Amino acid sequence: MKTLTEKQKNILEFIEEFLDREGMAPTVYEIAAHFDIKTSTVFAHLRALQRKKQLSRSSKARSISLINRPNSRNKVPQGALLIPLLGRVNAGAPAESLEYKEGEVCISSTLAPDCPPENLFALRVQGESMRDLGIYEGDIVIVAQTAVKPRSGDIVVALLQGGEVTVKSFFPKTQGRIELRPANPEYNVQIYPASEVSIQGRVIELRRKY
Known part of the structure; x- marks a missing residue:
């Protein structure tokens, strides 16, 4: 060498x-x-x-x-696990989904005890439409994919028809519609037919680097 x-x-x-x-x-x-x-x-x-x-x-x-330090990324503390960081999610207008793996995030294994580790992932936030709920540009959200439908008011990652993804508060509406509500008065509420929205998971934790 x-x-x-x-x-x-x-x-x-x-x-x-x-x-x-x-x-x-x-x-x-x-x-x-x-x-x-x-x-x-x-x-x-x-x-x-x-x-x-x-x-x-x-x-x-x-x-x-x-290459020569294969264990450098395997130093996971006891009681923790690594989940994939899958690109960016928009907290403004919907943005195209970035599915490639950007890295990994270390979380506590007790954060979502009822959710298998393979159903946990992280996304980096762009935009400030969720500002008033304390979610800012550059934050990382930890997301749990579960079979349980989100409750009214849950913050979710939603995949829209056409492959666009966004993070918003979830509110079911009548006549098979879904409201994706921002937390910033500068942004408009988005209402879609339920058939055009696939909830990818519920935000369960927020990470911020100071």
């Missing part, structure tokens, strides 16, 4: 610590900000680390994976 420079070692350590802490890889911009260097310099270091068989990456965001 080719010798690593001090800067390359530092970058590898930062990536590993970030993976363990956040459950996903850092972006090039986050690495650059941490070391106060240009993104072009980060790209050069990442290419060198790829040549030295220390990591792999693709053109997708947060795709860095460490």
Whole structure:
């Protein structure tokens, strides 16, 4: 194995610590900000680390994976589990669903005791239509997929006809309709035929990075 420079070692350590802490890889911009260097310099270091068989990456965001430290992402505390972070969900107008896995989020195994781990996932919020309920841009919502229908007022992730997804408060209406209500007066209430809405899960927890 080719010798690593001090800067390359530092970058590898930062990536590993970030993976363990956040459950996903850092972006090039986050690495650059941490070391106060240009993104072009980060790209050069990442290419060198790829040549030295220390990591792999693709053109997708947060795709860095460490090769020689396979256990770095398996440090799950006792009583916890990792769930997938599946892209972004819009908290404004509906946005196209991003189904690819962005990373992982560590949660308590007791958070949803009646929901199998494979039915739990996380989504990152865009927009501020749920602002008045304390859900802001960049927050991560933990979502449970259950066979139980959501109750009136539950915050849900809804998949709309055409593959669009949004997070809103759920209110059943008469004549087979569903109201998806924002928590921001700047946004309009959305009403759809129930046949055009598939509830993907109920939001059970909110994560925010300060």
